[in-house]
Amino acid sequence: MMRKTKCLALIFLAVCLILVFAGCGRTFGWLEGDAEDVVTTEVTHGVYWMDLGETKLMKVPYEIEGASTEEMIGLCIEGLQKTPEDNAYKSVLSGDARVVDYTYQSGNKLATIYFDESYNKQSKAREILVRAAVVKTLTQFCDEIHYVSFVIGTEPLMAKDGTLLMMRGKDFVNSISGSMEYVREDYVTLYFASEDGTKLQAEDVIVKYLSRINLETAVVNSLISGPFSDGLKPVLSPEIVVNKVNVKEGVCYVDLNKKFLERVEGQSFELNIYSIVNSLTQIAGITRVQFLIDGVIFDGAVEGTRIDGMFEKNMALVYRPESKAPESLIELPKSDDALKKDIEQQLKENGVAQKQETK
Incomplete structure (x- = not known):
């Protein structure tokens, strides 16, 4: 009788464990042989939907496995066109946002998406969400796709300065409170820790x-968020709170909480200071930076460094890679501007209008 009771208890426990694991929403596979009994898999790819109010995006799992980059682009577009099963969301490539073709340039790692002219009929808010969804979906394959450009009808989508708009996934956020028309964007240089944590290194974003x-507040928050590039490390604690950042007569006053005084991974406190100072002083009109801690000037010192004075740019802390071969033997990487000029020339030579006529 006791043995029977124990068997029933074990069966009951096994059923409970199965129900608990099933409730976790994970996929389990029972394997044979010496392998693990339970394998948990995670969907790594996804596409973006927008909410019904057209104010934010949501990434949903969507497996994308293509034999080539061109095939992956096609599968991404197909996923973006699907009608969501969740009634609270809708696809971004619907209505006036209709894709008619796409191309891929492996040399520049650029995907170009061709839209019907009706694309321009969208509201500005919706258009920004569509752009964000397409670019973020495609650039998740960062080894193959670094940039995305749009062609509307026969006209490439251009930046404010008249050059080809080459977009990256990190250029966009997933949600914007209030009207999308109030979004601003600026190219800035941020300074993070080098790989060995001894110097600062620039990242253009x-x-x-x-x-x-204001832009100054956005820059400080971006520094706290950390770098995008491989080989760069955060300088500031993610727990830093930005109380206020404002500029007066060339001085940028940066008011942070006490977490600013903490070093990250044992790095020199000078990096905390000059990651902010060097990033802010490259903005026109700012020559010096004054730090405050919770609204007052901090009269103490960290590692013997006082921050109650004003700081100017210090490029001595910035790492500059040395050439390992004569300059004539090195093929220098092209800047974004050079890439844009090359691509614009290719579009002109290939004839975007001619391409559209062959549809």
Whole structure:
């Protein structure tokens, strides 16, 4: 009788464990042989939907396995066109956002998406969400796709300065409170820790922010968020709170909480200071930076460094890679501007209008 009771208890326990694991929403596979009994798999790819109010995006799992980059682009577009099963969301490639073709340039790692002319009929808010969804979906394959450009009808989508708009996934956020028309964007240079944590190293990014905050605040928040590039490390604690950042007579006053005084991974406190100072002083009109801690000037010192004075740019802390071969033997990477000029020339030579006529 006791043996029977124990068997029933074990069966009951096994059933409970299966129900608990099933409730976790994971996929389990029972394997034979010496392998693990339970394998948990995670969907790594996804596409983006927008909410019904057209104010934010949501990434949903969507497996994308293509034999080539061109095939992956096609599968991404197919996923973006699907009608969501969740009634709270809708696809971004619907209505006036109709894709008619796409191309891929492996040399520039650029995907170009061709839209019908009706694309221009969208509201500005919706158009930004469509752009964000397409670019973020495609650039998740970062080894193959670094940039995405749009062609509307026969006209390439251009930046404010008249050059080809080459977009990256990190240029966009997933949601914007309030009207999308209030979004601003600026190209800035941010300074993070080098790989060995002894120097600062520059990273050029596009910062997007709402009109209710200024560029200086956006820059400091971007520094706290950390770098995108491999080989760069965060300088500032992610727990730093930005109380206020404002500029007066060439001085940028940066008010942070006490977490600013903490070093990250044992790095020199000078990096905390000059990651902010060097990033802010490259903005026109700012020559010096004054730090405050919770609204007051901090009269103490960290590692013997006081921050109660004003700081100017210090490029001595910035790492500059040395050439390992004569310059004539090195093929220098092209800048974004050079890439844009090359691509614009290719579009002109190939004839975007001619391409559209062959549809």
